[in-house]
Amino acid sequence: MAGLKVRLRDETPQQKADQRLMARVAQGDQLAFSALYDRLSGPLYSLGCKMLDDAAEAEDALQEVCLQIWRRAATYDPKQSSVFSWAVLLARSRIIDRLRARGRRLRVITPTEAEQSPVETAEASTAESTAETIQRNEEAVRVRSVLGSLPAEQRQAIEMAFFSELTHREIAAQLEQPLGTVKAHIRRGLLRLRDELRKSYDR
């Protein structure tokens, strides 16, 4: 049986800065929260739009998640995850609650033409003209590029697992594949994504 050796990446300056902000948010610092909002709201809102397929509901979900971040900041543990990861997974969980509440099953996620095209960067007229935006755009391009390089079956399995509320059993049923195969696709896809992202950061 193949094994795996884990090597954690060093925290980036951005991750450390986020942690400092989060520590201040935990103490009730509204200005720190405002800065954190600027860093996180874009990806969280886009995630909501993607998963809920409804801009108004994505806005409600983002508002709800932001308030949760404010209220639960003290429970954030930097040993468990980066602030970005904590916020994304928190948002995803709330969005899945919403999907389940409205009893709607998502369509099978397949990358659309628009999503495969380069990321639109902030226009001069928007207020989002910050270094975080540039960095995020670069990160988005990198993630899409790496996702695009994964074998199709792995990409499909991890996108379905991430962007929908389906369990792995439901994914297996929808893809008409054995459960073990779907699990393997998700695992291999995630590990490969991790390795490729790490390589691209090291370049």
Next chain:
Amino acid sequence: MIAEEQQDRAALYVLGSLDANEIAAFESAMRDDAELRALVRELRETASAIALGAQEYSVPAALKDRVLQEIAAESGADKQHSLGDRKVTPHPISWLPWAIAALFLVSLGALLYNNMQLRRQITEMRAADPLIRTSFVALAPAKGAPSDAKATVAWQPDKQSGVIRISGLPAAGRGKDYQLWAVDAERTDPINAGVVHVNPNGTAQVRFKPTDSAHNIKAFALSLEREGGVPKREGPILLIGNA
């Protein structure tokens, strides 16, 4: 070394795809296995990066104000709770309108107090954090410029220097150079911020320092000039953005 089956569970765990029994068993295994915990952390980071693969949408501008107002009101309400707990109420009918009025005034006071605190914190943060002292300006294509050209300037007024990142600009052409300008509200002419050489792939990242001090920058612009640059702008502006 982590066995494949456990890797499967780790991947499904971070994606929230395990059922309650599987979660309990996996978390129990994690408690005694530092390497497994490290893998879970890595997979969490990887999984959350997938969110960036979604098409980007602009967040409605009004949402931030709503969220900030809500947390400010919550902070105010928390303070009111601790005060309100000590009150003794003789008769519910007689005090109700006054209580509503008082609550309104306390809320208003709390919001004003929070507002003042925020302003003070902004000042303190600007003094303490170099990132906050940095202004970011997005430059968009001017008329006639390539539509996919763009740039961002990160400007540090206290250091009187900055960095510009450019993409989507073709080579300047023979005998030409791109030149950056800082437009200062207190000066008649833009200040020369140096020549920028673009890589063959249309990108550039250059540190710059304007030739004169600029204390009230209102815009940055990139123009196409004679090779080596000019002391005063002559050529067409290709990219521009207001600070």
